[in-house]
Amino acid sequence: MVPLNWYLVLAAFIFSCGLYAALARRNAIAALMGIELMLNAVNINLVAFWRYGEFVERLEGQVFALFVIAVAAAEVAVGLALIISVYRSRRTVNLDELDLLQG
């Protein structure tokens, strides 16, 4: 079998990529994609710890991952609707230019 820490390192790498995309990208949709990557990395960790854990017959890891997937879908739907709405009124999806609330 594949050792557990291979999965964990893979998840850490995906999370770092997501972190970079979420913080450094100018485009709001790219930042949202970074958040999706981070959620996927978390899911890999959940399932990997379930698989290598002591109580394999209890499926909490998978249940949790399924809930995360469903919540991520809801989050993407609302997030993209927000971006489309902002684009309509401001004609931009550039996060640096959306600074109306900045003091």
Place this chain on the structure above:
Amino acid sequence: MPGLDALPFPLPTVQQVIFILIAGMTVTGALITALAPNLFHNALGLVLAFFGVAGVYVLLEAEFLAVSQVLIYVGAIATLITFAIMLTRGMMFGRTSSTNRLMLSTAIISALFFLVLTGLLVNVAWPEIGAELAGSEQMIADLGEMFVTTYLVPFELMALLLLAALAGAILLARD
């Protein structure tokens, strides 16, 4: 074959080779998503990464989760993101850089985060082998039972959350 025993590391098993293939695919997708300047390439890289994660689930013997991943992430979320790109693009293309002024510090922080986490992870004596599973039919049946017994409240709240998300998204996105 002579000489193979003399390698400094043990030869990978079939599963490990497959893991490396799938991990390579996922890492490529994640890198394209994070680094490619073209938004459309980001979306395609994201699809690649989602597929890779589904492969990881298959390797972890969580087949139902792998199917859910392909159906929801690749089938629905990636489509939604592509539509959103088509709905918002236009003046965004090629005019300015794709990263903001935090780019350098964020890159350093992300790389450090990955290196520190990896350094921690490889030094822990994780279990190498998971226990034997009951079989995927039994697992899916157990999942179904958990949704209507132990996790009934989160399950119904999920329906309400989806309803709220749908209503909110329609209100926000409608003309």
Place this chain on the structure above:
Amino acid sequence: MAIDYLPLLIVLIVAALFAAIALVVPALLGPHRANKQKLEPYESGIIPFSDARRRFPVKFYLVAMLFILFDIEVIFLYPWAGVLRDLRDNYSIWLALAPMGFFLFVLIVGLLYEWKKGALDWK
């Protein structure tokens, strides 16, 4: 076992290789004699009258939203359908039907809302 999925992986690799070969070999071997007519986007022989990269109507997004909703519904329906008979035998028929009934009811309210708001009218 995960090893049962090896044929799937092989099919994926073969498909990827085929796509790569089909893209690379013609680019290497084919003649490149481009002229202005050849490089125009092909629209059934009609001369293109606008840029293809214009914005899409938002209707597409609303339909994709609806698709996400029912995609998730199917994901949660599937394990429940597999265990429905056991639930009836072990607990009661109401415990088997009521949770999913409520789940479906809430999601169908969402569908009716989108219908009533006119998001399904393609005009």
